Each structure stands twice: as structure tokens, then as C-alpha cells.
Amino acid sequence: MTSRRLLLPTLLAPLAAPHIANAQANEVVVGTWGGDYAALLTSEIENPLLRPQGINPIQELGTPAARKTKLLAERTSRRGSMDVVCLGDSDCHAMGELGLVEELTPANVPNIAHVLPALRSPFTLPHIYSVRVMLYNPATIAPPPTRYADLWDDRFRGRIGFSDLLYQSISEAATIVAGGNESNYTPGRDRLLALKALGARVYSANETLAAALKSGEVSATIMWLARGYMWRKAGINMHTAMPAEGATPYVSAAVVPKNARNKQAAFAYLNAMLDPRAALGFAERMGFLPTTSNATLPAPLLAEIGLTAEQQAKLRRPDFAYTAQHAAEILNFWERAFKA
């Protein structure tokens, strides 16, 4: 009799065990990029700031597309698989618009009070940011480009290359050159085709583009300033040119899903992401700027990766609602007309 009474709880125990264990261990599951970013999350945020509070972060590494898809697929689940989801600013905005993520306020994430006003958003925690610029090889490109439109000059024929991953950014830059704006990329299509006629190459990843820049196969590209800083550190002869049309920011951000299992720990994680003590590591290693006013960087580093007051004032604003609605259309044109 005793053994029969024990049978059901014994069989059910494994089902309940993970939840009990999670709660006990105060685990927070963080969906994030791998590589330097994940390593820096561990060394600058998780180990020094969160583990002493008894929070045990577990990183789930993958692509942003996979994390976004997971958030969408799990939207009807009571309990999601991630507590903190790191995404780019446009994806975070889309998740906020769909009502899938928690609103962030100084009440749940106190450090939000220090976020630069231009980068604030109700559902998004802006972690670090950089801007889109032109990179060129000073040994082969003279005079340097000063605006996006310069890249369409005949002197760049056969010398431009792009990363396939940045298709949306390149489409947006082409639109700016065509006199359009971030709310409609259609005017940029002709400019993209003109670039194709100039022999612009497309590389499957940022790393393959870096190899092409290093070998001299490509002399100029449109890329994030932070990536240019990393490549310079890796020995690639690349200078940065801020586009006169105004640079566009890219914010690496994070959200907390409404169905996160451990929201308190997730909010604590986001708060730690904005801790000024964590900013230097991301700036030194990845070239990204802190998004808060209370984080300071050494002047020489700031000169390499920062923006002047004038450049700050000219920053452009992406239209996330447009890109979310027209993502398939932008990708289709890139794949079929530009790349084909």
C-alpha cells in the first residue's frame, strides 16, 4: 500500500523538479549572441554584478532571428523559455509593438533613469550602441568619401563590398542617397542597381567581408563604427568616414518577455547591463558606446569610437514600424534584384 501511494508522486517528481530547481537556484535564462558579446556579458556583468546577488545567469546562444522567432512562437505559452532576450533595436521595437514584452520603467530597472533621452524606448533596454559609417582603405582610396553618395562615384567601381547581413542598412543608405527617407525604401532601389552596375560585391558574413578588406579585394564598405574599430585592432588598414547625411545609430538592446519565468532576476539583469562599471569592457573590446549618461570612457578610446556633439545632433532615426512591415519586401529586392 505504501509503495503504491508513493508511486504517483515518484513518477510526477521529475516533471516538477526543473521548476523547483530553477526557483531554488534563482536562474535567469539569457538569449544572446555568442562570441565577444556573450563573453563580455559573463566577465563584465554576470560574474561581478549578478552572481554576488545570488542570481545564476544561463546563456542561450543563437541568432537574433531564432530568438525573435522563439518569442513569437511562445507567445501563447504561460511560461517562456527565456527571461532576458538580447536583440537589435528594431526587433525589440517589433516585440514591444506586439505586446510580447514587459514595459521597463525606473521602478523595475532603476538604471533606466540614466539612459540618454534619444535612446529611450518604453519596452527596450538600450544596452550599448554604435553608428553606421563608411569604412575605407586610406592606402587605395583618396580623397576619402565624406557622404554616402560618394560611394556611387566611378572611382569606387569594383572596389566596394558589403556584408549580406547588412542588407537592410545598405538599402536604407541607398534610399538616403536617392533623396528618400527611412519611411520608404523604394526610392533607393535604383541606387542599389546603380551600385550593382559599379561592381559592388556581397559577402556572406562580416568576417568574409573583413578578409576581403584585408586582402585588398574591397576598399570601401558601409559598416558599424564599432566593427571598424575591431577590424583596425585586428590589423586591417581601415579609416572611418562619418556620412555627411547623418549617421544612423544601431542599439544592441534587451527585452523581458511577458511570460518570463523569473522576472525579478530578469529586471536585475537588465539593471546590471546599464551599470557604469560594465561599460568599459564592451567599449574597449567591441567598440560600442554606453547608452547611459553616468558611464564614462577614457578620452583616447572615446576619440576612436565616440561622436562629436555635432555628429550626435545629426543622428538619423530609423523607422522601425516601416522596416517591420516591409522586411520581406526589402529582403526580396536585395536577394532578387541586387544580388541576383
Added chain:
Amino acid sequence: MAALVLPAGLLVLLLLVAPMAMLFRISLNEYSPTQLMLEALQPGNYLRAIADPYYQAVMGTTMTVAFSCTLLCLIIGFPAAYWLARMDSKRKSLAVILTVFPLLVGNVVRSAGWMALLGRDGAINATLRGLGIISEPLQLLYTQGAVIIGIVAVVAPYMILTLSAVIEGIPRNIEEAAGNLGAPPLTVFRRVVLPLALPGVVAGSVLVFILCMNAYATPVLLGGPQFKMMAPAVYDQFVKGTNWPFGAALAFILLLVTLGLTVLGSALLGRRYKR
């Protein structure tokens, strides 16, 4: 006796049929740029994929690559399989291990090797430039040729092992009898060995063709971003475009075309075998 297939049958049902049924259901949904997809029962995704010249071209490239790779595998695989089948048993196990050896290296790692060989600053271009044969590097990587070479290197062992198993079953004395009756070696191959090895040719070709039609890593890495085959196109729809319904429809079209061509090819070769 039927119960013996139950464990395998259940496994297939659970891990293959059920996900495919789900995928088929998704392919009938409507795409929503913001909400992933909307519940629907409509064939629009299939009609769009079939009518679209872009995907017709992608399917054309996929079939060209798959046919070329299968033919190349057959041409280079048959002599190797024959040699393997007629080898004495002492050395055979070593030869089989050597044949299978390329399969022990992952597709991505293997492709990285090809990239180092075929790249602009790769071993081939460096050698040709060093010898003064060329002044500007040749475009070897990111071409259809690179993809075909890369895929053949992956799938050739399947062809060789399948053919070798069938050739082993052909008694050597039949070939000797043909030779004794005055048939030259090429006639022995054409009139005796090849017809008897036809079941192996069919099985090997089907296996290799299916693998080639569904190749993913090699076309992406060696074909570059401008080269498109069906499997990477399906992946792009799911991951880059987040268009699950259209990606699912493309996946089913790829499945049906592969199945159709496989059945057709087997039937044609099978008829020849019966004759």
C-alpha cells in the same frame, strides 16, 4: 512479424510524420510581417512559389547541381567501387575506412578547407601566381563549379560503398567467361558488369541525388551569397524573412520534386534493367 517494425514505425511517426504534418499545416497559413503567421487554409504560398521565376531559377540551379554531382559521382565512383569490390579481404577493411574517412569531417569544416584551397589568396591561386602562370587571381570560389566539387567530395563515399556492395555480388567467373569467349574488357564492362550492377547504380544515384538536392552548408559556403539552391532558400525564408508559411511551402515543393525525379529516374533505369 509485423510487430517487429513497430518500434521503428513509431519513431518515424513521431519524429518525421508528425513534424511534417505540422509543417504542411503551416504552409497553408498566411504570412504576417508582424505576427509571424495568420491561421488560414489557402494554397497561395504554393502557387506563388511555382509561378515565381526567381524560385523556378533556384530550382533549376538545384536540379542542375544535383544531376551534375550524381553523374560525376557515378563516373568517378564506379572504378573506385569496382577496385574496392575486387580487393582481397585483408586490405579491403582499410580501403573501406579510407573511403568513409571524408564523412568523419563535418560539412562546414570540409568547406572551410575548400575555401582555403579555392579562395582568392588560396593555395591554387597562390601556386599559379607563384609560377607566373597568372597575374590576377582566378575566381574559383563562389562559383557553381566550386559547389559541385564540394558536394561531390561529400557524397562520393555513399556512391562508392553502395556500388561496391552490389559489384561484390557479381561472381568474378562471369567476367572471366565473357573474356574467354573473346569479349574485350570494355565490352565485358558494358555488356556484363554494368547491367548486373544496375541495381547498385540506381540505389547509389538515388541516394546521392537526394543528398545533393537538399545540400545546404556547401552551397552557402562555397557558392557565396549570390548563388542560390533550394535548401538555403528555404532557410532564408524561415530565418531571414521570418516567413514560415512560404518557407514551408518551398520545403514541400523541394520534397515533391526530389521524390518525383527519384521515382522517375528509378523507373527508367529499372525498366532498362528488366530488359
